[in-house]
Amino acid sequence: MQKGFGKTATQALLIILLSGVVGIVYNATSSKGISLIGHWAEADSTGFLIPLSYQKGDSLITLAEAITKYQSQNTIFLDARYKEDYELGHVRGAINLSFDDFYELLPEVEERLSKEKEIVTYCGEIDCDISLFLGRLLKEEGYERVMVMVQGWEGWTKAGLPTSKGPNP
């Protein structure tokens, strides 16, 4: 039964090589093919980072714009992360609406939202997507003035902006 590891390893290598060739050829000819070198979180011409899951229709704002809106006190901040992460620390005054439990939580926080007011969503950091996904769900629910603060919680704390801890107010 045993034929030596060398032969087995050669077989495995052959499969890998064949997969590489077939995969790359298929990818090049498929309409759903992707570029072989990934582009994630690209910066635009002004240096503003575009998150990887950005789609046309998402409204992105910089940290500076978020601060202006925060100071106007007329904007609702929504934390898209899990409850446990929110409770460890969040943008002071932000409401927790976890993307994962969106439809369960929406009825609870709905009365504190407003379709007329501006809403800013955020999650952990530039590479997290759930702030974008939360924004899209909110738009489906009729909250048209949703924006995403792409630097997220990480950017907010690094800038030394107001935070607080504990459960949803």
Add this chain to the structure above:
Amino acid sequence: MSIVKTLLAGKYTTMLFRLALGAIFIYASVDKIAHPADFARAIFYYRILPVPLVNVLAVVLPWAELLAGILLILGIFTRGSVLLINLMLIVFIVAIAYNVLRGVDIACGCFTVSPTAKKHGLSLLYRDIGMLLMGLQIYFFDRGLLSLARRNQTRGS
């Protein structure tokens, strides 16, 4: 004793594992081949691989899963394909365990302290460990029952 041995090392167990593991890998690869961008994002969410390598892996890995799965079922290159499958499973297990330990939710690539995310990671981990046990059984005990390359294999034993 002999019943336990038959169950653990028997040719029927091996054959069953071969067909099951092959089918799982074929099934798992099809969706990834059909949606490479989604799979690339899933790899990205593990936050382990250098970013430029993410897409290449997303393009090649599903085909390795598909080919190894087909060969395992057919019984051609059985040891080579099960070796490759076991190596893939070991890499998946290490990657998932690493992310469970450091608190990355691989469903979104988010750093989190949520127990929900941890539970999700652990269930994936147990699933992959189960598959690896099947793979190891095949690697060590395969005797080529119901396989196309059986004649060559038995001749070499």
